[in-house]
Amino acid sequence: MPAPRRTPARTTQPGRLYNYYLSGSVQDDADRIAGEEVEKVTPTVRTMARTNRAFMHRATHYLAEHTGIRQFLDIGSGIPTEPNLHQIAQAVAPTAKIVYVDNDPVVLTHSRDLLTGISHGPVTIMEGDITQPDTILNAPVLHETLDLEEPVALSLISVLHFISDRHYPLEAVSTLLEALAPGSYLTISHSTADFDPQGTSAAVKVYRASGMDPQPRTRAEIVRFFDGLELVAPGIVTPHRWRNPRGDTTGITDADVGFYAACGRKPMR
Numbered sequence: 001m002p003a004p005r006r007t008p009a010r011t012t013q014p015g016r017l018y019n020y021y022l023s024g025s026v027q028d029d030a031d032r033i034a035g036e037e038v039e040k041v042t043p044t045v046r047t048m049a050r051t052n053r054a055f056m057h058r059a060t061h062y063l064a065e066h067t068g069i070r071q072f073l074d075i076g077s078g079i080p081t082e083p084n085l086h087q088i089a090q091a092v093a094p095t096a097k098i099v100y101v102d103n104d105p106v107v108l109t110h111s112r113d114l115l116t117g118i119s120h121g122p123v124t125i126m127e128g129d130i131t132q133p134d135t136i137l138n139a140p141v142l143h144e145t146l147d148l149e150e151p152v153a154l155s156l157i158s159v160l161h162f163i164s165d166r167h168y169p170l171e172a173v174s175t176l177l178e179a180l181a182p183g184s185y186l187t188i189s190h191s192t193a194d195f196d197p198q199g200t201s202a203a204v205k206v207y208r209a210s211g212m213d214p215q216p217r218t219r220a221e222i223v224r225f226f227d228g229l230e231l232v233a234p235g236i237v238t239p240h241r242w243r244n245p246r247g248d249t250t251g252i253t254d255a256d257v258g259f260y261a262a263c264g265r266k267p268m269r
C-alpha cells in the first residue's frame with residue numbers, strides 16, 4: 001500500500017488555502033487551520049472559491065469557442081482542480097496550448113503530479129513570479145509552447161490581490177500585455193471589500209497572521225488593470241454574473257463572493 005502523502009510542517013500559502021476551500025486533496029494542518037479561521041469570519045469563502053472557478057470555466061470556454069484564441073498563459077495557476085483551464089480549452093480546441101505559471105513550489109510539485117498523464121495537448125508548467133514579468137516572458141520554456149506573435153489569453157484568476165501596490169501589480173500586468181500580440185485577452189478575477197467591508201477586513205487579518213499580504217481593491221482600482229483594452233460584455237461584474245446563463249437565479253449574492261471579474265481584449269493596431 002503506498003504511504004500517505006506527507007508534507008513538512010510549514011505556514012500556508014494562497015494556492016493551498018484555496019485548495020482547502022475547494023475541498024481539494026492536498027492540504028495539510030497549516031492550510032486547514034488557516035482555512036478554518038477564514039471560514040469563521042467569511043462563512044461563504046467556499047462559495048467564493050467555487051464561483052471563481054465557475055467564472056474561469058466560462059471565460060476560458062468563451063475565449064476558446066468565440067474568439068479563436070488557441071494559446072493560454074495562466075499565471076497564479078494554483079493546484080489543479082478538475083476541470084482545469086487546459087481541459088476546458090482543449091475540450092473546445094484540442095490543439096490549444098497552455099502554460100501554467102505559479103511561484104509556490106508546493107503548488108508546482110502538485111501541479112506536475114496531477115497533470116502528468118491527463119493532458120492530451122501541449123501543456124507546460126513553469127515556476128514564475130508575476131512581479132517579475134520579464135523573467136516569465138523571457139523564459140525559454142514559455143517560448144517552447146507559446147508563440148507570442150499570435151494572440152494569447154492571459155488568465156489572472158484570484159491572484160492579483162496577493163500582490164500589494166508595493167510590488168507594482170499594474171506595471172506587471174501592463175508589461176505582460178505589452179509583450180502579447182494585438183487580439184490577445186486579459187481575464188481577471190479580483191477580491192474586493194466593496195460588498196462586505198467588515199468581513200473582508202477580518203479575512204485580510206487572518207491572511208496576514210498566516211504570513212500573506214493580500215490587498216483587496218475597489219472596482220475603480222480593478223478597472224485600471226484593463227486600461228487600453230476593450231471590455232467583453234458584460235464588463236466588470238461579480239464573477240457569478242459574468243456571462244452566466246443562470247443570470248440572477250444562482251441564489252448567490254455579491255457579498256457572498258466579494259470579487260470582481262472581467263475579460264478584455266487588446267485592440268488590433
Ligand SMILES: C[S@@+](CC[C@H](N)C(=O)[O-])C[C@H]1O[C@@H](n2cnc3c(N)ncnc32)[C@H](O)[C@@H]1O
Nearest residue numbers: 015018076077078102103104129130157158159
Ligand atoms: C487563490 S490561488 C488561485 C488559483 C487559480 N488561479 C484558480 O483560480 O483556481 C492563487 C495562486 O496564485 C499564486 N501566486 C500568488 N502570488 C504569486 C506571484 N507573485 N506570482 C505567481 N503566482 C502567485 C499562488 O501560489 C496560488 O497558487
